[in-house]
Amino acid sequence: MGFAFYFFVSWLITIIFTLMKKKLTFVENSFLYLLTLIININYSWIISFELKLVNLSKDPLDYTAFMINRSIGIPFILMVTFNLIKSVDSIGKSVFIAVCSICVQVLLLKLGTNFEITNREKWSIINDFIYFALLYVVAFYSLKIFRKFRQSEAISR
Amino acid sequence: MRLWESFDKNEISLLIIFAAAYFAYFILNKRVNKQVRILGLLWGITIGILFDFTIGGGLLDFYRINDSNHYELFDILYYLDFGPFGFFFFYFYETLHINKKTFIFYAVAWAIIGVAAQRGYHLSYSFPVFLVVQTATGSFFAQVKKREHVLVKN
Numbered sequence: 643m644g645f646a647f648y649f650f651v652s653w654l655i656t657i658i659f660t661l662m663k664k665k666l667t668f669v670e671n672s673f674l675y676l677l678t679l680i681i682n683i684n685y686s687w688i689i690s691f692e693l694k695l696v697n698l699s700k701d702p703l704d705y706t707a708f709m710i711n712r713s714i715g716i717p718f719i720l721m722v723t724f725n726l727i728k729s730v731d732s733i734g735k736s737v738f739i740a741v742c743s744i745c746v747q748v749l750l751l752k753l754g755t756n757f758e759i760t761n762r763e764k765w766s767i768i769n770d771f772i773y774f775a776l777l778y779v780v781a782f783y784s785l786k787i788f789r790k791f792r793q794s795e796a797i798s799r
Numbered sequence: 800m801r802l803w804e805s806f807d808k809n810e811i812s813l814l815i816i817f818a819a820a821y822f823a824y825f826i827l828n829k830r831v832n833k834q835v836r837i838l839g840l841l842w843g844i845t846i847g848i849l850f851d852f853t854i855g856g857g858l859l860d861f862y863r864i865n866d867s868n869h870y871e872l873f874d875i876l877y878y879l880d881f882g883p884f885g886f887f888f889f890y891f892y893e894t895l896h897i898n899k900k901t902f903i904f905y906a907v908a909w910a911i912i913g914v915a916a917q918r919g920y921h922l923s924y925s926f927p928v929f930l931v932v933q934t935a936t937g938s939f940f941a942q943v944k945k946r947e948h949v950l951v952k953n
Contacts, residue, residue, distance in 0.1 A: 668946045669834050672939070676841040683852045692870055705858045713849065791833035793951050
């Protein structure tokens, strides 16, 4: 059940991203995806396999569900969020979108316990909120710096 | 985090590759669009991390990074080593004018280089992994090329 759920969520967010009118360029979206993936993979590895604060299921299908959310769900939700933020004109709306997105991300992680994919007895939900808030801030400022590197010079072949 | 399990040839070779690869990266990158050169680095690092933390650890543990399955300082260096190679793939794809006819040779050549650089990992696993990675990298870069000027005037 957990696998079907996370597969559906990841499929849905990928389709939404594909069909939505994107305000960021292909290169900027790729940058966001790669950056989020690096941070998220390391974070989930450290809290589960190094510090053993979150225990993962040993069932292959459940473990795959965790991988799908880690590598597709979380980064794509962040990318959809940033494209939406770029399309609104006020800071208030941007913060609202970011907060809603973080709540969805935390809820998705929390549901992992219900599906018995993760065991979070030694882990507080507050930590998840802090992690996602920091992830979004880091991604936001990294993207801001990355956008400054945009060049439009002609090809010099 | 431990620094290393044992400091030997493995760690020394990582340091040498790191120095050589980033030296070459800074020499070559001047002709390349700044966003594309950053993306090349990030692509290389991400691919290394994605594969290692998907099939190299956890439930699917086909191989070991450096000396142990735990995070070591040199693991970070190991992943940073991948970065310039992502960029080199982009760079030579562009400068050698790789197209639909030459892409197969280009991807296979990179896969062979990748296999030759690996140790302690079975060829029957690593060659298919490298082929998939090189094909994905080529497809990704083709999309970047469609949208951005890769080579720029200094």
